[in-house]
Amino acid sequence: MKIALFGYGKMGKMIEKIALDRNHTIVAKVDVDTVDIDFSEMDVAIDFSMPSAAYGNLTKCFEHGVPVISGTTGWLDKFDEATAICKENSGAFIYASNFSLGVNVFFELNEYLAKMMKNLDQYNVSMEEIHHTQKLDEPSGTAITLAEGIIKNTNYSAWKLENAPAGEIPIVSKRIGTTPGTHSIDYSSEVDSIEIKHTAHNREGFALGAVIAAEWIVGKTGVFTMKDVLNLG
Known part of the structure; x- marks a missing residue:
C-alpha cells in the first residue's frame, strides 16, 4: 500500500x-x-x-x-x-x-458503564487525563470523546475543566513528564466508587x-x- x-x-x-x-x-x-x-x-x-x-x-x-x-x-x-x-x-x-485499539475498546466500555449508571443518582462522575508536558490542548481530544460518550447516555448535559456545576462532568487535566496518555473515569458515592482507566505505555x-x-x-x-x-x- x-x-x-x-x-x-x-x-x-x-x-x-x-x-x-x-x-x-x-x-x-x-x-x-x-x-x-x-x-x-x-x-x-x-x-x-x-x-x-x-x-x-x-x-x-x-x-x-x-x-x-x-x-x-x-x-x-x-x-x-x-x-x-x-x-x-x-x-x-x-x-x-x-x-489506539485499546482506547477504542475503552470508548465502548465507557458508554456501556454510563448506560448502567444513568439512573443511579447517588453517584457523581468525574474524569482525569494525564499527558506529557508538550501537549498543549486541555482537555485531550480523547477526554472530550469520553465525556461526550457519558453525556449521550446519561443525564449530564456538558463537561467543564476542573470545577463543574451540578449536571456537568468535571475534567482534571494534568501535564506530567513524558506520559503518553492516561484517562480515568470515576463514579463516586458516599459508600463506594467505581473507576475505569486506560493507560498508554507508549505512543x-x-x-x-x-x-x-x-x-x-x-x-x-x-x-x-x-x-x-x-x-x-
Missing part, C-alpha cells in the same frame, strides 16, 4: 516506521513547507498535521480520490464541511480523536491503529469510525 503522510512530526515518523514494518511504502511526507504533491501516487493519506492545515489537506485528498485517515484535533468546527466534500467526491474518511499504539485503519479503508466509500474498523458496533 502506498501511504502519504500529512504531518511529519513525532507521530508521522512513528507511523512511517510501523507502516514500513508492515511492508507498506511511504510515497509522500507533506509538511508545512511542502508545495508539490503528487496525489496520483497515493493509495491512502494519513493526516497528523496542524489544525490550521488539516481541513485543506483532507479536502484536497477527497478531490483527488484519496481516502484519508485523520487524527488531527482542533479543526472539528469544519468537520461537517469536510464530510460533505468527502461524500460529494465519493471518497472515504475516518476521523478519530485516538486511534506506538496510536500509530499502529492509524495504519490498521488505513489498511481497512482502501477500496471503501463513505465516512467511517474506528468502531467500523474494529467491528465494535
Whole structure:
C-alpha cells in the first residue's frame, strides 16, 4: 500500500516506521513547507498535521480520490464541511480523536458503564487525563470523546475543566513528564466508587491503529469510525 503522510512530526515518523514494518511504502511526507504533491501516487493519506492545515489537506485528498485517515484535533468546527466534500467526491474518511485499539475498546466500555449508571443518582462522575508536558490542548481530544460518550447516555448535559456545576462532568487535566496518555473515569458515592482507566505505555499504539485503519479503508466509500474498523458496533 502506498501511504502519504500529512504531518511529519513525532507521530508521522512513528507511523512511517510501523507502516514500513508492515511492508507498506511511504510515497509522500507533506509538511508545512511542502508545495508539490503528487496525489496520483497515493493509495491512502494519513493526516497528523496542524489544525490550521488539516481541513485543506483532507479536502484536497477527497478531490483527488484519496481516502484519508485523520487524527488531527482542533479543526472539528469544519468537520461537517469536510464530510460533505468527502461524500460529494465519493471518497472515504475516518476521523478519530485516538486511534489506539485499546482506547477504542475503552470508548465502548465507557458508554456501556454510563448506560448502567444513568439512573443511579447517588453517584457523581468525574474524569482525569494525564499527558506529557508538550501537549498543549486541555482537555485531550480523547477526554472530550469520553465525556461526550457519558453525556449521550446519561443525564449530564456538558463537561467543564476542573470545577463543574451540578449536571456537568468535571475534567482534571494534568501535564506530567513524558506520559503518553492516561484517562480515568470515576463514579463516586458516599459508600463506594467505581473507576475505569486506560493507560498508554507508549505512543506506538496510536500509530499502529492509524495504519490498521488505513489498511481497512482502501477500496471503501463513505465516512467511517474506528468502531467500523474494529467491528465494535
